[in-house]
Amino acid sequence: MIDLFINITLLAFIAITAVAIVRMTNLFAIIMLFGIFSFLSAGLFVEMDAVDVAFTEAAVGAGISTVLMIATIALTKDQNEKQPGSHRRWLPLAVVTMTGAVLVYGTLDIPAFSDPNAPAQMHVAPDYLERSVPETGVPNVVTSVLASYRGFDTLGEVVVVFTAGIAVLLLIGGRRPKSRSRKKEGEGNDA
């Protein structure tokens, strides 16, 4: 009963935050609300016993990405306000309502949350749960699946993170091209 209450409260706060994000025009406030949104999602994940996911959501979603977005805003000071759209409003509203209705219709066929007889729980999950402790001695099955049974997946993920770092370094890493910007200013003066 208390679970249901917490779930409804968190989901209501998430919905309120989403509406506030849509209605706001100050980008700085929107970024702060993004952080709050991630933090509320993390709380929801804890409530659903997905602690590892909640950990990542709180650290990456509420922490790092908020800082990175603020850093980006600091670089693009000229466009600190969201531009009001000139398009008609009824079309996006209709699309969103339709998509939401289809999604709600889809949830009717989903098995109840944490139903042990759901297809997702019947496939490989019982196998992992039974084999993890005798085979690896690791009580946290998330870790044993992530690092051992699906080691190739995780290796790929680490390489993806590595590639992202290399890409950022190649695009905007290193020192600012001071000489070039000065040269441009000089050219402007000459003209």
Add this chain to the structure above:
Amino acid sequence: MTHNLILRVVSKSLIPLIILFALYVQFHGDFGPGGGFQAGVILSAAIILYALVFGLDAAEQVIPPAILRVFASLGVLIYAGVGVAALFFGGNYLDYSVLGSTQIAGQHLGILLVELGVGITVFAVMLIIFFAFAGRGRP
């Protein structure tokens, strides 16, 4: 923000705790929630907090960007190296069971090393991205 006394004092007492928590998440991931990804992000968050309060130059003195680039590749190398080591011990690639005297000991060692590699790479890449973004705005 370098003259803000309260922020400086509070973050000075918070940063060691954050680093300690990151190490706990890293090495306790077998038993509790967490692992290399989360630990790397938390550890980089500690340095990012330091950079926000004490300035980017101070943070780059703590962890020079050149070392970060080495760390980013070192983590991937540790991960892939554990796989190659398993090959040399006569197992399949990334099959940790052959690394130790017993299967469980080998799995423990393999998972520990692999998570360490994940943590190092994630920590370094998060800071590389942050320094790249924050460094652009430097006057």
